[in-house]
Amino acid sequence: MAETGTGTGAGTTPRERYRAQVRTEIKERAWEQIAAAGASALSLNAIAKQMGMSGPALYRYFGSRDDLITALIRDAYRSLADAVRAAAGSGADLPALAHTLRGWALADPQRYFLVYGTPVPGYHAPDDITAIASEIMAAMLDTFVDLPAHGGPETPFEAHLGDHRAWAADHPAPNAVLHRALSFWTRLHGVLSLELAGHFTGMTFDPALLFDAELNSLIQPDLG
Amino acid sequence: MAETGTGTGAGTTPRERYRAQVRTEIKERAWEQIAAAGASALSLNAIAKQMGMSGPALYRYFGSRDDLITALIRDAYRSLADAVRAAAGSGADLPALAHTLRGWALADPQRYFLVYGTPVPGYHAPDDITAIASEIMAAMLDTFVDLPAHGGPETPFEAHLGDHRAWAADHPAPNAVLHRALSFWTRLHGVLSLELAGHFTGMTFDPALLFDAELNSLIQPDLG
DNA sequence: TGTACATCAGTGAACGCGCGTTCACTGATGTAC
DNA sequence: TGTACATCAGTGAACGCGCGTTCACTGATGTAC
Numbered sequence: 001m002a003e004t005g006t007g008t009g010a011g012t013t014p015r016e017r018y019r020a021q022v023r024t025e026i027k028e029r030a031w032e033q034i035a036a037a038g039a040s041a042l043s044l045n046a047i048a049k050q051m052g053m054s055g056p057a058l059y060r061y062f063g064s065r066d067d068l069i070t071a072l073i074r075d076a077y078r079s080l081a082d083a084v085r086a087a088a089g090s091g092a093d094l095p096a097l098a099h100t101l102r103g104w105a106l107a108d109p110q111r112y113f114l115v116y117g118t119p120v121p122g123y124h125a126p127d128d129i130t131a132i133a134s135e136i137m138a139a140m141l142d143t144f145v146d147l148p149a150h151g152g153p154e155t156p157f158e159a160h161l162g163d164h165r166a167w168a169a170d171h172p173a174p175n176a177v178l179h180r181a182l183s184f185w186t187r188l189h190g191v192l193s194l195e196l197a198g199h200f201t202g203m204t205f206d207p208a209l210l211f212d213a214e215l216n217s218l219i220q221p222d223l224g
Numbered sequence: 225m226a227e228t229g230t231g232t233g234a235g236t237t238p239r240e241r242y243r244a245q246v247r248t249e250i251k252e253r254a255w256e257q258i259a260a261a262g263a264s265a266l267s268l269n270a271i272a273k274q275m276g277m278s279g280p281a282l283y284r285y286f287g288s289r290d291d292l293i294t295a296l297i298r299d300a301y302r303s304l305a306d307a308v309r310a311a312a313g314s315g316a317d318l319p320a321l322a323h324t325l326r327g328w329a330l331a332d333p334q335r336y337f338l339v340y341g342t343p344v345p346g347y348h349a350p351d352d353i354t355a356i357a358s359e360i361m362a363a364m365l366d367t368f369v370d371l372p373a374h375g376g377p378e379t380p381f382e383a384h385l386g387d388h389r390a391w392a393a394d395h396p397a398p399n400a401v402l403h404r405a406l407s408f409w410t411r412l413h414g415v416l417s418l419e420l421a422g423h424f425t426g427m428t429f430d431p432a433l434l435f436d437a438e439l440n441s442l443i444q445p446d447l448g
Numbered sequence: 449t450g451t452a453c454a455t456c457a458g459t460g461a462a463c464g465c466g467c468g469t470t471c472a473c474t475g476a477t478g479t480a481c
Numbered sequence: 482t483g484t485a486c487a488t489c490a491g492t493g494a495a496c497g498c499g500c501g502t503t504c505a506c507t508g509a510t511g512t513a514c
Contacts, residue, residue, distance in 0.1 A: 014511090019457090035345065038344045044500085054459055055500090055501080056502075056503080056504090057459075059501095059502075060456080061457095113342040116421065117421075118341030119421045121262055133423070156433060156437070157433045157434055161429060166427075167427040183437075186414035186415045187414050189418060190413045190415070191414070193340075193417060194410055196343075197340065197341075197343045202357070202391055204391075205385060206388075209381045210406060212380070212381070213379060213381035213403065214410065238477090238478090239489080243490090246490090267466080278491070278493070279469085280469075280471090288468080289468065
């Protein structure tokens with residue numbers, strides 16, 4: 001049936017370039033639909049109509065609706081991984097990494113929720129996507145790895161981490177640093193997702209300042 | 225058209241009791257469907273079939289599919305508000321309140337996500353639901369209000385809160401306490417929602433311990 | 449450079465499906481006298 | 482206690498709809514000789 005995937009290979013014929021271009025446009029229209037009405041409202045026929053072609057034509061590019069959605073999820077993870085990796089790779093410090101994350105989230109809230117939002121019961125992401133998820137964690141850890149150790153006795157969770165740090169196998173950071181990286185992730189996600197979901201709307205404060213305050217709690221825990 | 229709502233009034237006739245009972249069963253089946261396949265898969269006809277009645281019969285109880293979903297969202301908020309209020313009202317301390325929250329979330333993850341998950345673009349909750357949301361915040365603040373002040377200079381966000389604390393109008397707590405209440409909310413939501421969405425699955429640590437560590441960061445900020 | 453053939457993007461008709469919702473109706477339950 | 486009437490839960494047929502997906506096809510683009 002339909003050959004549906006093409007990498008970003010270099011030796012591209014005109015036809016391959018065309019295919020890639022149409023695939024890209026399909027995904028762009030899909031993102032517009034998701035931004036407008038949520039991922040569950042995504043419709044292949046509507047995308048086709050919007051592109052001025054018939055519904056079945058899309059099956060040249062994606063094997064099914066599920067395939068398309070999976071591709072979108074993969075792109076979302078990929079985009080986040082690239083953003084985080086770029087920040088970490090260029091030697092960004094924690095605040096820079098945090099603001100990269102926030103910028104990426106605000107740029108397209110529904111894309112953020114496709115990664116971190118309500119899970120669809122029964123959906124299992126393919127392996128290559130979970131691999132990108134690990135990549136994101138690894139890139140974050142890169143930013144923490146040079147961090148000066150923070151005094152204080154080992155906490156229960158840090159002790160527990162001692163037996164459960166396979167996910168950070170490549171990083172020789174002490175347990176306390178792994179813990180801080182996890183807190184970085186969960187705390188920033190906490191503020192961000194509540195902000196994006198509109199839960200601060202009634203209160204009038206500036207979410208950016210709360211975000212920075214949470215960020216600060218990770219840098220100077222004693223002023224928490 | 226269909227009289228669709230009945231309060232929890234006391235002077236109930238048998239007919240009213242029957243109505244309330246059927247409404248309740250419809251919602252129970254709806255929750256089952258949501259737990260199985262997510263809120264977007266909810267189908268009136270499927271619920272009717274499951275209850276052994278015809279599709280149109282449901283319109284005696286809910287004006288439309290949207291009405292049913294709104295009722296479910298309202299019930300979710302109501303349930304959370306009751307849980308938090310019960311904890312706060314019985315003089316629970318921060319850890320007890322936090323564990324109440326976690327228990328409520330784990331009891332039905334999809335219900336949690338109906339409150340805090342991916343928002344549907346364009347959906348605006350009716351006023352009575354946002355009122356319950358305020359109630360939740362108020363009950364949380366009740367637990368913080370007696371908290372001993374924490375030394376240290378005022379942070380930028382706390383200063384900012386000075387101008388934006390109308391949402392806490394009933395609570396004379398200092399800005400620093402409001403800030404801590406907000407952090408309580410965002411941090412616990414951060415860990416919880418990542419846990420419920422399965423983002424810790426690959427890593428093998430116990431989410432409950434990370435949750436407790438985050439909780440601890442709110443109680444003894446100096447131990448980070 | 450031209451011809452013969454293979455590839456493949458896109459079309460249009462058709463499929464079955466389940467959805468939400470309306471409508472006119474039947475029959476049981478409750479109420480008034 | 483019995484009769485006449487009103488209420489109202491639930492039915493079954495029917496509506497239009499848009500969905501995902503299949504299939505046999507046309508016609509343009511690319512390839513081989």
